[in-house]
Amino acid sequence: APEEVLTTVGDLGLVPVIVLDDADDAVPLLTTLREAGLPIAEITFRTPAAADALKAVRDAGLTEGIDAVQLGAGTVTTIEHVDSAIEAGAKFIVSPGFSPKIVQHCQDRGIVVIPGAVTATEIQGCLEMGLTTLKFFPASTSGGPEAVKAIASPFKSVRVIPTGGIDVGNVAGYLSLPNVCAVGGSWMVPRSAIQSRNFSIIRSLTQEAVAVIRSIRK
Numbered sequence: 621a622p623e624e625v626l627t628t629v630g631d632l633g634l635v636p637v638i639v640l641d642d643a644d645d646a647v648p649l650l651t652t653l654r655e656a657g658l659p660i661a662e663i664t665f666r667t668p669a670a671a672d673a674l675k676a677v678r679d680a681g682l683t684e685g686i687d688a689v690q691l692g693a694g695t696v697t698t699i700e701h702v703d704s705a706i707e708a709g710a711k712f713i714v715s716p717g718f719s720p721k722i723v724q725h726c727q728d729r730g731i732v733v734i735p736g737a738v739t740a741t742e743i744q745g746c747l748e749m750g751l752t753t754l755k756f757f758p759a760s761t762s763g764g765p766e767a768v769k770a771i772a773s774p775f776k777s778v779r780v781i782p783t784g785g786i787d788v789g790n791v792a793g794y795l796s797l798p799n800v801c802a803v804g805g806s807w808m809v810p811r812s813a814i815q816s817r818n819f820s821i822i823r824s825l826t827q828e829a830v831a832v833i834r835s836i837r838k
């Protein structure tokens with residue numbers, strides 16, 4: 621079932637948010653993430669390389685088998701992005717904000733959608749559309765862990781993925797909260813490291829991130 625991807629997100633506890641300048645970097649990058657224990661990726665439509673990057677990952681077979689990479693599209697802000705992401709093999713859609721139009725389109729097309737929401741109004745809008753797993757974005761400037769904690773009382777069914785300004789130093793403040801299903805972040809996939817194809821630094825940063833998340837959750 622499509623919703624199973626959310627279980628994997630929760631199990632992994634971390635969604636790497638990726639900006640690719642060159643689609644050719646997608647396969648070595650996602651192979652590195654998988655080998656480092658993080659078989660998931662949110663490839664953002666912040667660059668024109670996004671659709672080709674998603675396709676390259678799918679065509680390389682990385683999304684199949686027991687160690688399949690969960691492939692998602694991020695920074696999705698238009699209907700065209702949604703269609704392009706689905707066509708390229710994405711299994712989940714992430715938006716920075718809450719657009720009822722985009723959510724409806726994803727639901728019509730049967731793909732999991734995780735919209736951004738931080739205010740009570742935005743959260744209620746998502747709930748009205750049947751969504752309970754939301755991206756809390758931008759996390760650090762929207763009140764951080766205190767704000768995430770504060771939405772737990774009125775919104776018992778909501779689980780969030782705080783993203784924005786998170787790193788190994790502050791991730792525990794978020795991930796230890798019961799209404800946090802996972803966190804998102806780019807700290808283990810620095811754009812400059814991808815550009816210089818420094819996959820060994822990405823491997824170390826990812827291994828460190830995975831170890832930190834396991835230690836918070838143990």
Ligand code: 3PG
Nearest residue numbers: 637783784785786805806
């Ligand atoms: C996103 O789009 O989710 C953010 O750019 C990720 O935030 P970060 O770069 O601060 O981790």
